[in-house]
Amino acid sequence: MAHLTQRHAAPSRASCASRGRCVVPIAATTTNPSNLLKGVFKSANGLPAAQGPDYAKKVIEDEAKYVLQTYARAPVVISHGKGTKMWDVEGKEYIDMAAGIAVNALGHTDSQWYAALVEQAAKLAHTSNLYHTEPGVALAKRLVENSFADKAFFCNTGTEANEGAIKFARKWARVRAGVDPYDADATAPYELVSFTSCFHGRTMGALALTYKEQYKTPFYPMMPGHRLAQYNDLQSARAVIEKGKTAAVFVEPVQGEGGITPSTMTFLKGLRELCDEAGALLVFDEVQCGLGRTGKLWGHQLYGVEPDMMTLAKPLAGGLPIGAVLLKQHVADVMKPGDHGSTFAGNPLVCAVACTTFDIINSPTFLTAVEQKGHRLREALKCCMGSNPHVREVRGVGLLVGVQLDMMAGPVVDAAREMGVLAITAGKGDVIRLVPPLTVTDAEIDRAAEVLGAALNKVAPK
Ligand SMILES: Cc1ncc(COP(=O)(O)O)c(C=O)c1O
16 A cells, blocks of 8 residues: 555656656747647547637636636636647647546547447437436446446436435435334434545535535535544544444545545545444545546555445546446345436436446556556656655555645646646645546656646746
């Protein structure tokens, strides 16, 4: 497990993935847009020609006018992508180390992904869950046969997956307590435990579990029955996981939004024991760390600990919206027709694309490559950023990587974007989060690290 958290240390020259390249002048980062667009536009996809700056300005102005302002978007208008590259409407090229927040696992417009999408779209996109359709069954079979689970439930997003898991846990606890779950006066364990710095989503149930108060306070009161414990602190967990009170414990095996922090082995194993002792369910939220991102198919495989339920979303259909809850049979047994559902969930289009995405990721060669690329990225970051005194730590696992700074990461991310590399922040805003497509190349990794190093030095000179 030593690789899970790598304390920052100045790397030896020999270990630096992009040795000798950290000093490349940043002026060279952007490919000449006209050359670039020629290449792109000769492909069969009929993309529009690059626009002038006024076009981007107009899109941004219209967005402010017509779209509810809940996002602080970067001032660029993205036009198209291929692999780990994206281009804005003016033709500027970016290396996309954000992948739509860990979603575009195969990069942009992967040919197999695209073929699956087109093939299914030509047949059938949506029926709701009124009828049986094949792709959802095929996806559930894949997920069940390649995990701890016995059943899959589909939804559309990560927060919905957690919402589903909350409901399944609540009903499971009522059935287990021996009460009639449909009796409004019946009482049973209903508390849900989550941890500091966790992120489980923005809908009211998942939001109650989510750590950051600023996401919650404007929408008070929160769902009752939530208990918070310190992440990676078993003593703290023990104090809130109680027999007769706790229905389920939600934890990310590797925290993403919270700052790219892996659970310790002791913590995750200990949580399993505490849940078993208390008769509570253990739920792993693998919305961000699941499906290959850690170099394992599931993040919890790094620990050898199995949950009762696991929630998935982001990369599952490689860019189309989908979520899933995987359940053990004892939880699945309590859910009956009519207990939960969604109009769009598990539609044939998204499930066909998810099957293809899953098949590509679920290969030993692919997963080993993710692990190796993650290692390369961490080493390259140490090489290119490590000499800046504002870097505290480079950490993570697989291609879920964080650079902990002693300052806010936003200005560095902004500077990197100007220089052609897209990254995001995490933690208290003091972590640079890198979650590139799992198909990112070594050259892209090296270049991204160089640019991030230069961006940090520009914002906070050594
Ligand atoms: C661990 C985790 N859970 C849940 C969510 C919520 O997913 P969504 O934004 O698809 O609702 C996220 C999103 O970042 C996440 O990282």
